[in-house]
Amino acid sequence: MEINTQLKSLADKINLLKDKIETEESTKHAFILPFINILGYDTFNPTEVVPEYTADLGLKKGEKVDYAIFQDGAPILIIECKSWKEKLTIHNSQLFRYFHVTKTRFALLTNGITYQFFTDLDEKNKMDEKPFLEFDITNLKDNAINEIIKFHKSNFDVNKIVDNASLLKYTTEIKKQINNELQNPSNEFIKLFANKVYTGRLTEKVVEEFKELVQKGFNQLISEKINDRLNAAINKESQKQKEEAEEITIIEDNKIITSEEELEGFRIVIAILRRKIPTSRIVSRDTQSYFGVLLDDNNRKPLCRLHLNGGKKYIGLFNNNKNEARQAIQSIDDIYQFENELLETVGLYEKENN
Template structure:
């Protein structure tokens, strides 16, 4: 598996097991150690690579322990402090990590609850851990642009100089992206005031004007994101680039008109039909959830999305004869279409994309069935 698939595998595991994890130790066993082993590539049972309960005296504090120290080339390079998965990370959680950072050779500190992984270094002041992380990875909403940077921290590709040199840019780009994401979800007064001032004809942006513009900014933000997604899909459909499943999967789930359009339909007609289809961000989120779930059975690149006017289909190998799921989201009541061994669809009502995880076993069973009939090992 490559980095993307390993992260997706752990993401699916997190979604399945998070609700049953109640302690810090259980979090370490279920999520933290698998991340160290599967994603970062360290042997968690080899004390020359991973030191659990690492101890270093810090000033007057003797015998304090940090959860894990990762060793590379005989030197401690990374410190990891873990909290239980049900507890959101807070600044005070990093206090012990902060103290240890200054008395070891480690240049990377990691704070995690198994779901969110915050990576710190010493950009602001040498040998003193920064107050803000340079990289934040959330396994429930993985930002793929961060995976190449995460790869630099793996055992086989450990490149501290490269990580440190890129950390400053990552830190501020990440902060800006999180800020923008927050504004798109829930516009702040400052954001509404700024945009209103750019388009409003009046001289003063009063409280009444801000209240008037708040829902407009919120609606415009959602429409803008949807249009960006659709533009990418239209560009992909209009190009002559190969639409093999892997190529589609690496960008955005796309439709393949040649397979879904009626026989004999012209290329112009196909393009017209495709332009009438609007793929929503919610459908894309649902597709990503299904793919994360079934990647335990098959490579993620083989799971392909194809939209239609009535539903968003998720297929194995971009093959209509191998449907994994259908997302019936173009209605007030959303449904998840599941398939049995005879490819008979059953629509299950869901309220939110997250509800798809409740049907993980059936989705995996469907994929496993296709593989078994094809004589493949899952």
Template sequence: MEFEERVGALATKVKNQADAIGTEEATKNAFVMPFISTILGYDVFDPLEVVPEFIADVGTKRGEKVDYAIIRDGEVQILIECKVSKGSLKIEHASQLFRYFATTNARIAALTNGIVWQFYTDLDAPNRMDEKPFLVLDLSDIDDTLIPEIKKLSKANFDLDSIISAAEELKYVGALKREIAAQFREPSDEWIKFFTQRVYEGAFTARVREQFKGIVAKASAQFLNERINDRLKLALGAGRVIDEANEPGHSVTSEPVVADDLSRDTEIETTLEELEGYQIVKAIACGVVKPQRITQRDAKSYFAVLLDDNNRKPVARLHFNGRQKYLGLLDENKDETRHPIDTLDEIYSHADGIREAVARYA
């Protein structure tokens, strides 16, 4: 079973059994241990890999426990604190994680109720766990863009450097997506005021706020629906003029359009290797610009790494679709030179060229 399929299977289990889980111990047995075992790939019955009720005395705090510690090469790498699945997660639930994070070698901590997994690291201050997660996985509503990042935490693909290098962007992108979703569901006063003052010339009084509360919510919902409809129309080829339709013996059909769109979409497959190569290029580029400015776009023939999500600012191209892999670097005239590589580590040997490309745009 592929990694994505295992995540989907656990999500189905969560959906079917969540209402029957009423205690923290039941949450661990039904959801948390299967996540550690089937998703992260660690043997929950091997004390050399997973230590339940992990104790690391901190100062005057003696005998406090973290629910699970995941061990790699004899060192604690991931700490996990569990709460009952019927409860919501709050930062106050992570008191042991905060204390233990500073006294172990762990760079990753997870707070979970078995359904929602909040992953933390130390972006804000070294050896001090951040107060906000860099990644939130909700098994009741999976964000597919997070699957490659979760895979990096698994035993077979554990890549701490890549996780940490991507954590800052993940943290803010995820937080912004959750905030935008919340505002679309129930607009806050600030959200209402922000848009009202751009279309209403009068004073923003309490009466105006109440009047526009429903209007902003309605406009937001209609905007989303229209965007979805536009994508559907594009996929079906609506609005395209088919000249042959007026010719005898020709009929209008959406089949060629749909086939073309499906062919285009299905031929683009972003691989884990491409994403790992992207993280290496990004880590190198971070010596010149902030990490959130380095983005990626996949295409049929190559995987592009861009500055500021601008296709006019290519940092590098990863040609990983053939038997021979190439790293493409472009000069000031946008002429590309392909450098053959056999392993992803060889990208580091072209660090100067990557930094030069970034510096030209930055």
């Protein structure tokens, strides 16, 4: 099973069970240990996943972090767990104290729903105060899944993750700042745009007026971008359906074989009808089921249909309501017997035009 499918299954389980989970210990067993398993680590193997991991710190002995994941005999990730009902706050976390003692490069703080991954980008061997990766497992985005995969046992590479951590950390912070500015623009943010379009003095009143304009401008721009993408996707799908339909038509057309007998029958129909209309108005349309003859190449003006490829031969004639009535024929020469009917059909269409 692919990791994204496993994460989706865990998210469904969390949404189903969370209201029945009351304690931190239950959160660990129901939500966090399954996540560790998804990363490819055996939670029943004490050489891979160590619960209640102890790393003595100076004179302070016996403090434990909830889990440590080991690789090649060394801890690569320490994990502190909270109840799913608790908010995550790093400032009271034991992760800070354990981080440099264990020599690990990564720490995880989680309540089984929100996951925060930390490293030491700001100061070596000292855990950063802000995570470089944070996600809600019940609302996972593709980019978060791609980062989770890097922590899988089969993919784990310290240097690659650290090299990418800086980009992730600052991208996340920038996104948060942009979101904050869109929700509640600061004066600096408003002035940044007002200065580009307003020539007067930016008084407090003007800045307040521009606050609404900046918010409205960004919201409209975002909506337009979303609509453009939706329309592009719809047009792409429509084009794909059109191309598929054209391919089907080509395949069907390739199955149509016009026989010499059908062509001879068509020539007989022309010979009959040319007395009343120019031959240029008499058009053939062969299909897999029949050989059709139309007036002015118009499907709504059928003159007759020749059914010549089956065991029995028929000519299909059309009445006032344009309903087809089949008449059996022994050979195409019998078409001459229906001269009056064919001429009457032409007359009906000519009356419609007058």
